Amino acid sequence: MMRRNPSGQRGFTMIELMVGLVISLFSVLAMLALYKTAANVTAASKLGANVDGQIAAGLLSADRFMQAAGYKGGDTTATSAAYNTDVVLISGASLTGSTLSGTAYTSTPTTTPTSGNALVWLYNASGTYQLQALYAPSTGGLYLLTASVAGAPPTLTTSTTWSGASWTSQALIRPPAVSIPNATSAGVARISIYSTGASQCLPFSGATATTGGQYFVSLSVIGYAGNSQALNAVTCLANVAS
Amino acid sequence: MRRRSQHKRRMRGMSLLEALVSVLLTAILGLGITYTIARASVAQLTTSVNGLSVAGMRALLQKGTCLSTGSTVAVGTTSVSVACTQVTPTYTYDITYGGEPQVSGVSFSLPSINTGTGLSTYYGGTVTINSSQ
Numbered sequence: 001m002m003r004r005n006p007s008g009q010r011g012f013t014m015i016e017l018m019v020g021l022v023i024s025l026f027s028v029l030a031m032l033a034l035y036k037t038a039a040n041v042t043a044a045s046k047l048g049a050n051v052d053g054q055i056a057a058g059l060l061s062a063d064r065f066m067q068a069a070g071y072k073g074g075d076t077t078a079t080s081a082a083y084n085t086d087v088v089l090i091s092g093a094s095l096t097g098s099t100l101s102g103t104a105y106t107s108t109p110t111t112t113p114t115s116g117n118a119l120v121w122l123y124n125a126s127g128t129y130q131l132q133a134l135y136a137p138s139t140g141g142l143y144l145l146t147a148s149v150a151g152a153p154p155t156l157t158t159s160t161t162w163s164g165a166s167w168t169s170q171a172l173i174r175p176p177a178v179s180i181p182n183a184t185s186a187g188v189a190r191i192s193i194y195s196t197g198a199s200q201c202l203p204f205s206g207a208t209a210t211t212g213g214q215y216f217v218s219l220s221v222i223g224y225a226g227n228s229q230a231l232n233a234v235t236c237l238a239n240v241a242s
Numbered sequence: 243m244r245r246r247s248q249h250k251r252r253m254r255g256m257s258l259l260e261a262l263v264s265v266l267l268t269a270i271l272g273l274g275i276t277y278t279i280a281r282a283s284v285a286q287l288t289t290s291v292n293g294l295s296v297a298g299m300r301a302l303l304q305k306g307t308c309l310s311t312g313s314t315v316a317v318g319t320t321s322v323s324v325a326c327t328q329v330t331p332t333y334t335y336d337i338t339y340g341g342e343p344q345v346s347g348v349s350f351s352l353p354s355i356n357t358g359t360g361l362s363t364y365y366g367g368t369v370t371i372n373s374s375q
Contacts (some may be wrong), residue, residue, distance in 0.1 A: 038279060052290070056293060202350070204303055204304060204352055218301075223294075226294050226318040227318055227319075229316065229318060231294070233297070233301050233304070234301045236306070
């Protein structure tokens with residue numbers, strides 16, 4: 001015999017409630033999946049935008065620093081700067097503590113780019129020579145290294161000039177703190193040097209100059225935007241003649 | 243008797259119509275969220291495309307070959323043809339060192355580079371790097 005509710009209220013049956021619960025469950029699951037995707041995309045975009053911003057700013061800073069390479073305004077007796085003595089490309093470079101090690105590329109660069117992961121140069125702006133370097137570790141990032149140097153005038157042909165120096169490091173581009181999905185190489189940089197050939201270069205295509213630099217340095221850093229596209233920056237070493 | 247039937251009508255639970263209205267409201271909310279996410283994605287795409295193009299054009303300017311040969315800039319898998327033009331005025335510089343003139347009256351001009359109509363949907367126009375500005 002059916003039991004009647006004395007107040008006449010019917011409400012939902014247990015079956016109706018359960019069906020409702022199952023439908024809500026699916027709807028909640030779908031919303032959670034959407035939220036997960038949106039959160040992942042947002043997190044990756046945030047990391048990517050950070051590394052892209054650092055690359056844009058870092059490449060500009062590196063360009064400014066490299067323009068000092070071979071400048072000897074502080075040494076009135078200096079001869080013009082040259083590859084090997086004032087600028088040298090290092091391959092397989094690594095910085096352990098304050099010591100930079102690696103193999104110097106001692107041949108004269110040709111018009112075909114030669115790649116490495118550090119570039120060391122000398123400059124003298126106010127009477128004393130300084131060592132500077134760009135260092136791109138294989139784990140990513142781009143660092144500006146500075147060191148003081150002895151010798152009057154010092155030369156990078158003697159490899160202990162740079163390998164025996166005590167370097168301090170400053171980050172121009174920091175690699176992302178965590179690996180970005182689908183862009184695991186973001187922040188990895190490479191340094192190349194090549195000759196301008198018969199002509200000479202000036203910063204930003206300044207034309208009709210009689211004298212200029214003999215070498216271009218190309219920095220290539222893998223970014224996040226454009227599906228891990230490499231961003232390039234080219235700098236004319238205007239003070240390095242041959 | 244009358245009181246009892248009124249009470250019965252009041253306690254009927256939700257009708258199908260009410261459920262449908264709530265579904266409709268939820269759908270409108272979902273559409274709003276989707277639209278916001280889509281707008282954010284498009285804004286991010288525009289920023290990325292602009293950033294990649296400016297970096298590419300800056301590298302071309304430094305390289306110094308775009309005036310003579312023209313070139314393209316890679317944006318993802320797309321290549322955008324960029325045009326270089328020589329900008330007037332011509333600049334002149336002097337260099338003095340320790341009060342002694344070293345170089346005087348060297349004149350030069352700088353190029354300008356722009357993306358023309360390539361990818362203008364993403365740029366919202368033309369991206370130009372102009373040294374005279």
